[in-house]
Amino acid sequence: MNEKLISEYYHFTELYDRLIYRKKIGIQKNFTIQELKIKINNLSNIYNKKKGQMVFADGNPKSNLMIIGEAPGANEEKFQRPFVGEAGKLLDKMLSAINLNRDSVYITNVINYRPPDNRKPTSDEINLFLPYLKEHIQLINPKLILLLGSTALEAFFNKEYTITKIRGTWLKIKIKNKVFNCLPSFHPAFLLRQPEQKKQSWTDLQIIRDSLKEI
Numbered sequence: 276m277n278e279k280l281i282s283e284y285y286h287f288t289e290l291y292d293r294l295i296y297r298k299k300i301g302i303q304k305n306f307t308i309q310e311l312k313i314k315i316n317n318l319s320n321i322y323n324k325k326k327g328q329m330v331f332a333d334g335n336p337k338s339n340l341m342i343i344g345e346a347p348g349a350n351e352e353k354f355q356r357p358f359v360g361e362a363g364k365l366l367d368k369m370l371s372a373i374n375l376n377r378d379s380v381y382i383t384n385v386i387n388y389r390p391p392d393n394r395k396p397t398s399d400e401i402n403l404f405l406p407y408l409k410e411h412i413q414l415i416n417p418k419l420i421l422l423l424g425s426t427a428l429e430a431f432f433n434k435e436y437t438i439t440k441i442r443g444t445w446l447k448i449k450i451k452n453k454v455f456n457c458l459p460s461f462h463p464a465f466l467l468r469q470p471e472q473k474k475q476s477w478t479d480l481q482i483i484r485d486s487l488k489e490i
Contacts, residue, residue: 315387321400331355348389351363420455420456425462445458
């Protein structure tokens with residue numbers, strides 16, 4: 276294959292763009308939230324969404340606690356904020372129980388667009404968004420991360436753990452040379468379906484509360 280064909284192949288398959296993008300990220304000193312939003316907006320065609328339908332984040336970007344859920348639902352898509360439906364109301368109550376609110380935490384999802392019929396994201400979809408989620412974490416640079424649900428757990432640990440067995444246990448996420456402490460717990464939507472599990476979630480919340488006090 277001659278050099279021209281190789282060049283055309285790289286551009287056609289977008290390998291060139293991905294390689295150049297990774298190189299730039301490696302040397303970029305002042306990568307911003309706005310630039311990340313632009314990049315995620317370019318993924319809107321994954322579910323045939325419009326760019327304005329992206330659900331990016333909510334809360335305080337300077338918070339010590341970053342909360343990561345699964346994906347937006349219909350209400351989140353409508354208001355362009357994560358966790359504003361019934362699950363969001365429950366999350367607000369959970370945060371209030373440990374003296375936190377949306378102004379004192381930072382909330383986002385693994386997937387920034389609503390999947391069709393609110394279905395669970397596939398592993399391929401999770402992996403597509405994962406590099407951007409990692410950049411998001413780097414930008415916020417939280418002291419602690421609360422992973423809500425199996426999708427958030429899978430994003431960083433594949434299928435190594437199940438949420439029922441590992442919830443309430445501290446794990447570590449390594450992004451480049453930085454290690455972030457994360458705690459998996461049940462997603463509020465799951466708790467709405469299985470309210471008897473709220474007791475275990477309360478235990479997890481207490482762990483978060485006590486750990487934040489030590490920071």
